[in-house]
Amino acid sequence: DIQMTQSPSSLSASVGDRVTITCRASQTISMYLNWYQQKPGKAPKLLIYAASRLQSGVPSRFSGAGSGTEFTLTISSLQPEDFATYFCQQSYSTMLSFGPGTIVDMK
Amino acid sequence: QVQLVESGGGVVQPGGSLRLSCAASGFISNNYGIHWVRQAPGKGLEWVAFIRLPVNDKYYGDSAKGRFTISKDSSKNTLYLQMSNLKSEDTAVYYCAKDHQVLAGVFAMDYWGQGALVTVSS
Numbered sequence: 001d002i003q004m005t006q007s008p009s010s011l012s013a014s015v016g017d018r019v020t021i022t023c024r025a026s027q028t029i030s031m032y033l034n035w036y037q038q039k040p041g042k043a044p045k046l047l048i049y050a051a052s053r054l055q056s057g058v059p060s061r062f063s064g065a066g067s068g069t070e071f072t073l074t075i076s077s078l079q080p081e082d083f084a085t086y087f088c089q090q091s092y093s094t095m096l097s098f099g100p101g102t103i104v105d106m107k
Numbered sequence: 108q109v110q111l112v113e114s115g116g117g118v119v120q121p122g123g124s125l126r127l128s129c130a131a132s133g134f135i136s137n138n139y140g141i142h143w144v145r146q147a148p149g150k151g152l153e154w155v156a157f158i159r160l161p162v163n164d165k166y167y168g169d170s171a172k173g174r175f176t177i178s179k180d181s182s183k184n185t186l187y188l189q190m191s192n193l194k195s196e197d198t199a200v201y202y203c204a205k206d207h208q209v210l211a212g213v214f215a216m217d218y219w220g221q222g223a224l225v226t227v228s229s
Contacts, residue, residue, distance in 0.1 A: 001169070034215040036152075043202055043219035044144075044152065050213045087152055091214035094166045096142075096154040 002026055002090050004099035012107040019075040021102045023088035028068045032092040035064055035073045038101075039084045047086075048073065078104070109133040109218045111141075111203050116223030123193050127223055129186040129203030136184045137161055140206035142216050143177060143188045145199035145225075153199075156188060157206070157214065170197075193227045200224050 003026040013019050023033065031051040036044040046055045048064035051071055061076045075082055083106055088099040115127040129141060143155040156177040157166045165177050176189040186203055201223050204216035 032213060034213070036216075038152075043204075043222060044216070045219075046207065046215055046217045049207055049215040049217075050210050053210075055207075055217065089152075089154070089215070091212065094157070094214075095168060096157065096166075096214060098144075098152040098154060101151045 001095055002029060002093050002097055004088055004090055004097050006086075006088060006099040006102050008102060009100065010103040010105065012105055013078050014107045015078055015080055017078045019078050019082075019104060021073045021086055021088075021104075023066075023071045023073070023099050025069045025071075025090055025092075029090045029092035031067050032090055033064075033066065033071045034089045034091065035062075036087045036089065037082075037084045038087065044087065075104075109205060111205060111218060111220035113201065113203055113220040113223035116201065116225050118226045118228060119193055120229050121194060121227055123227075124189070124191040125193065125225060127188040127190070127201055127203075127225070129188075129220060131184045131186065131203075131205070134205065136179075136186075137181055139208050140214070141177075141179070141186045142204045142206060142214070143175075143201060144204055144216065144219075145197075145201045146222075147196075147199040150199075155201070158186065159206075190225070193225075195227050198225060198227045 035048040038044040140159040205218040207215040207217040
């Protein structure tokens, strides 16, 4: 099974900050990496698919990069509505798996 | 618009069974795969199962193998997750989610239901 890790597990930031979250896979997953945002009590929302492709309707301040085993999600200028938990998910294997999540909260 | 509505959650005793339903609308549900993903209270996301349509291939996570079955009733545009031999660690909110199906092999979930709470307790 492919194990996913994320760093940091949580971070505190201010509106306007540039935020970067890292996701690592236990083996190469090419570009089969997706990112989700989840707010408390809500279902997750797809932000980025195939490592760097922005899902329709998602603001352009979100971007994804990486391939192989290391990936990043960057929020170029954090907005109030971006405080949430972010998860990565691999689909290289048909045994899909999520990372443990990164909580982005207000400094 | 695309809508997924889960139902069938509730309280069940350890060892018991439960069937979750996911009613799909707003898209040709026979052409898109559907995932089940769960989230234990205060925990992260865990992928449970996936039915790949229209080929009807089925895939399961380790926690679901041998106990859960994913299926689809095409006549009702409804997906199911039949769960048996339930354990306390199966307690979670269960989401159904539509597969993005934009790029081959990129199994991403672009629309989600609101979730159904399953509590396994005596």
